[in-house]
Amino acid sequence: xxxxxxAERLCRLQNRERSxxxxxxxxCISDAKIPSDKSGVLIVKILEMFEECTIQVAICQQLEQxxxxxxxxxxxxxxxxxxxxxxxxxxxxxxxxxxxQDVIHxxxxxxxxxxxxxxxxxxxxxxxxxxxxxxxxxxxxxxxYGLTKMLIRKNIISLAExxxxxxxxxxxxxxxxxxxxxxxxxxxxxxxxxKHPLAQSAVNDSLLEMVESQxxxxxxxxxxxxxxxxxxxxPTREGYGSRVQGNKPLLSNRGMFCRLCLLVQDAYGMFSxxxxxxxxxxxxxxxxxxxWEGKFCCLAGMxxxxxxxxxxxxxxxxxxxxxxxxxxxxxxxxxxxDSEMMTTxxxxxxxxxxxxxxxxxIHVEVDEEEQISNLYQPPAVHGLKxxxxxxxxxxRCSFWAQVLYLRLQTKQSVPINQREICLFVTxxxxxxxVHMIPKVVAVSVAASCVLSTxxxxxxxxxxxFVFFKDALWGKGMIICVERTVLLLQKPxxxxxxxxxxxxxxxxxxxxxxxxxxxANSICAVRGTVVGVxxxxxxxxxxCDRCGNGKLELCPQxxxxxxxxxxxxxxxxxxxxxxxxxxxxxxxxxxSTIKVKVWHEMSFxxxxxxxxxxxxxxxxxQSVLGKEVGLLNCYVRSVTSxxxxxxLEEIVLL
Amino acid sequence: MDSTLPAVAExxxxxxxxxxxxxxxGTDTFSxxxxxxxxxxxxxxxxxxxxxxxxxxxxxxxRTAYQVLGSSGKLYTCYSSCHFCTCPAFGFTVLQKSESxxxxxxxxxxxSQAMGACQELTVSEEQLTNILxxxxxxxx
Numbered sequence: 001x002x003x004x005x006x007a008e009r010l011c012r013l014q015n016r017e018r019s020x021x022x023x024x025x026x027x028c029i030s031d032a033k034i035p036s037d038k039s040g041v042l043i044v045k046i047l048e049m050f051e052e053c054t055i056q057v058a059i060c061q062q063l064e065q066x067x068x069x070x071x072x073x074x075x076x077x078x079x080x081x082x083x084x085x086x087x088x089x090x091x092x093x094x095x096x097x098x099x100x101q102d103v104i105h106x107x108x109x110x111x112x113x114x115x116x117x118x119x120x121x122x123x124x125x126x127x128x129x130x131x132x133x134x135x136x137x138x139x140x141x142x143x144x145y146g147l148t149k150m151l152i153r154k155n156i157i158s159l160a161e162x163x164x165x166x167x168x169x170x171x172x173x174x175x176x177x178x179x180x181x182x183x184x185x186x187x188x189x190x191x192x193x194x195k196h197p198l199a200q201s202a203v204n205d206s207l208l209e210m211v212e213s214q215x216x217x218x219x220x221x222x223x224x225x226x227x228x229x230x231x232x233x234x235p236t237r238e239g240y241g242s243r244v245q246g247n248k249p250l251l252s253n254r255g256m257f258c259r260l261c262l263l264v265q266d267a268y269g270m271f272s273x274x275x276x277x278x279x280x281x282x283x284x285x286x287x288x289x290x291x292w293e294g295k296f297c298c299l300a301g302m303x304x305x306x307x308x309x310x311x312x313x314x315x316x317x318x319x320x321x322x323x324x325x326x327x328x329x330x331x332x333x334x335x336x337x338d339s340e341m342m343t344t345x346x347x348x349x350x351x352x353x354x355x356x357x358x359x360x361x362i363h364v365e366v367d368e369e370e371q372i373s374n375l376y377q378p379p380a381v382h383g384l385k386x387x388x389x390x391x392x393x394x395x396r397c398s399f400w401a402q403v404l405y406l407r408l409q410t411k412q413s414v415p416i417n418q419r420e421i422c423l424f425v426t427x428x429x430x431x432x433x434v435h436m437i438p439k440v441v442a443v444s445v446a447a448s449c450v451l452s453t454x455x456x457x458x459x460x461x462x463x464x465f466v467f468f469k470d471a472l473w474g475k476g477m478i479i480c481v482e483r484t485v486l487l488l489q490k491p492x493x494x495x496x497x498x499x500x501x502x503x504x505x506x507x508x509x510x511x512x513x514x515x516x517x518x519a520n521s522i523c524a525v526r527g528t529v530v531g532v533x534x535x536x537x538x539x540x541x542x543c544d545r546c547g548n549g550k551l552e553l554c555p556q557x558x559x560x561x562x563x564x565x566x567x568x569x570x571x572x573x574x575x576x577x578x579x580x581x582x583x584x585x586x587x588x589x590x591s592t593i594k595v596k597v598w599h600e601m602s603f604x605x606x607x608x609x610x611x612x613x614x615x616x617x618x619x620x621q622s623v624l625g626k627e628v629g630l631l632n633c634y635v636r637s638v639t640s641x642x643x644x645x646x647l648e649e650i651v652l653l
Numbered sequence: 654m655d656s657t658l659p660a661v662a663e664x665x666x667x668x669x670x671x672x673x674x675x676x677x678x679g680t681d682t683f684s685x686x687x688x689x690x691x692x693x694x695x696x697x698x699x700x701x702x703x704x705x706x707x708x709x710x711x712x713x714x715x716r717t718a719y720q721v722l723g724s725s726g727k728l729y730t731c732y733s734s735c736h737f738c739t740c741p742a743f744g745f746t747v748l749q750k751s752e753s754x755x756x757x758x759x760x761x762x763x764x765s766q767a768m769g770a771c772q773e774l775t776v777s778e779e780q781l782t783n784i785l786x787x788x789x790x791x792x793x
Contacts, residue, residue: 005703005704006684006699006700006702007696007697007699007702008703010684010688010695010699013685014688014696053751054752054753055690057658085657087661087689087690089689111689113665113686115660115661116664118660122657122661124686124689124690125686125689154751155656157656157658157751157754159737159747160735160736161736163666165666165667165763165767
């Protein structure tokens with residue numbers, strides 16, 4: 001059975017009812033007396049009986065009081081007494097073994113149904129029924145009944161008797177049914193909400209109630225009012241866009257297909273993730289964040305995608321935990337609205353419903369004009385120094401930092417747009433520290449963290465200040481995963497618990513290479529050249545347009561170079577030269593320090609350098625013993641046996 | 654005497670349809686009644702509705718039929734002009750033993766109509782004929 005569906009619900013109710021019925025019957029038998037509670041009891045006398053399918057239909061007369069006190073002679077049909085049609089289920093009928101003239105007491109809960117074109121009301125759900133015999137003739141009657149077998153007429157219902165669900169009024173109403181047409185859903189603006197028919201229906205404030213009362217067949221009209229705590233994008237499986245743009249092949253194709261999502265919370269503190277429409281790129285997320293976070297929103301016509309639990313959705317729950325406990329008291333279901341629970345002792349939620357919109361219209365109305373809700377918890381911004389000191393694992397954290405350097409994961413098997421990016425960031429809390437804390441921290445951006453093209457373009461050009469919202473901190477690393485949002489501007493609302501969010505004054509400093517330097521970090525190096533790895537020294541031309549390092553010889557003109565990515569001849573290639581230099585550094589005297597050094601030169605010097613390299617006459621001698629100034633380097637690897645550090649010279653953004 | 658049960662069933666379904674048009678939280682009432690009138694079909698029929706198994710198939714001339722995807726994965730056809738379903742339970746319980754008004758598939762058709770949960774499919778005249786004829790051949 002569908003979880004949360006109507007069938008499951010009925011099953012549950014049925015089971016409860018069944019046990020109630022058998023309990024009641026058992027009680028009647030064991031008490032050996034008629035239950036004394038007379039309120040709501042229907043007393044009827046059967047006039048005529050017949051069967052339709054397995055239901056026994058009894059045409060009865062409703063009696064004022066029990067005829068147990070009357071003699072059988074008095075029990076005559078009184079023209080004034082109302083006539084009823086009482087239906088008995090097969091099991092009840094078998095239990096009652098009733099005949100015409102019998103008096104039956106029907107205990108609540110029974111149900112009455114009035115048919116439109118008939119005068120006679122119908123009584124159903126008559127599970128709790130008892131036959132009451134008039135006292136005088138009880139014994140003789142029983143014996144007679146036991147002997148004669150009663151035949152009941154069975155009505156065979158014609159198959160042609162179909163049910164018409166349409167009324168005359170209904171014919172004017174367009175019958176709603178789900179169409180297979182998929183329309184582009186639109187989010188209604190606030191200005192439409194007054195005219196929209198949704199505004200007329202009752203608005204609920206409990207997500208759980210909406211979910212439980214509707215089941216899997218999504219209701220269109222019921223609305224729930226919730227607060228939008230977070231807005232973010234989740235990558236969809238449908239496709240990872242792969243557009244290669246211009247000169248920067250490294251970062252360009254992060255344009256994954258993604259879906260706009262909201263994390264909402266209702267007045268009872270319950271969370272739900274609402275998945276909205278797919279977006280082509282994450283570019284609008286910053287706008288939605290700005291316009292929607294903290295505002296109230298009405299959801300209608302939601303479909304339940306999943307009910308997920310803490311163990312299955314760690315990422316989602318780490319975000320929920322960061323918003324727990326609620327900042328204002330929340331309501332408690334079942335209690336009057338005046339008593340509100342203190343929030344300090346509430347356990348964090350263990351389950352969460354993931355909702356999605358039905359195909360067709362979207363019913364998400366965000367009240368952008370209204371004030372921010374008190375329930376909203378803006379991201380708590382901390383300085384990086386504080387974050388590095390945090391205990392715990394899988395904690396969401398938000399910070400504002402300057403990106404100094406960017407490195408793409410080099411696994412060739414993974415497509416470029418799904419590779420991890422490593423950002424090296426710093427802020428004033430790290431820069432102003434003297435020791436024991438690194439000046440620069442690595443932030444790993446997983447492929448599941450959706451980046452807007454604005455961010456990726458900005459990051460590849462120059463050093464940027466970026467707001468990292470809801471990144472994950474754990475095991476000594478900061479990572480950006482699903483539900484983390486990177487923004488170029490600070491959000492309008494955030495709580496800065498003593499964090500210093502001022503811009504950096506003065507140039508950025510990197511840690512100098514020393515004994516504590518670890519792999520996958522950046523540092524500054526100074527030392528003396530003690531050797532050159534001649535076997536690894538080489539130079540190669542690259543395309544000046546796209547940076548392609550794999551140029552080919554032109555098929556037509558063997559003297560020229562051709563770039564297959566640009567599909568054009570390269571007129572002035574940029575020469576890249578790579579050299580590995582061994583340094584001796586006073587800050588880390590025990591290690592062999594190998595630095596891969598890059599130099600780019602323009603075509604003009606190409607010929608000269610080429611000659612010099614081939615002659616190999618000058619560089620080694622003239623380079624040995626030279627002092628190398630502060631080089632900014634990326635630490636590729638650190639090994640202890642042999643004690644060696646491999647560095648690569650980098651250019652900071 | 655006129656039959657009672659069909660009128661009761663029809664009224665019940667009309668109520669359900671009305672309840673689904675307005676916002677109603679008291680859906681338990683109709684659940685109980687549904688169970689009382691339709692007995693063992695009620696829960697399976699609701700399950701079919703939950704799973705959106707009912708499709709109304711229409712042809713350009715306006716003829717309709719219903720196709721219900723049963724729990725076993727088999728597609729059954731229900732007629733719209735009278736109570737008929739190609740499933741074996743209908744033949745046995747309704748036709749032979751007259752123990753029930755409908756089978757779970759026909760009830761699911763009515764409930765889906767009442768709750769607006771019918772899928773819609775438009776086919777050509779020929780295709781609709783094939784749907785109806787194909788079932789005839791199976792019966793034969």
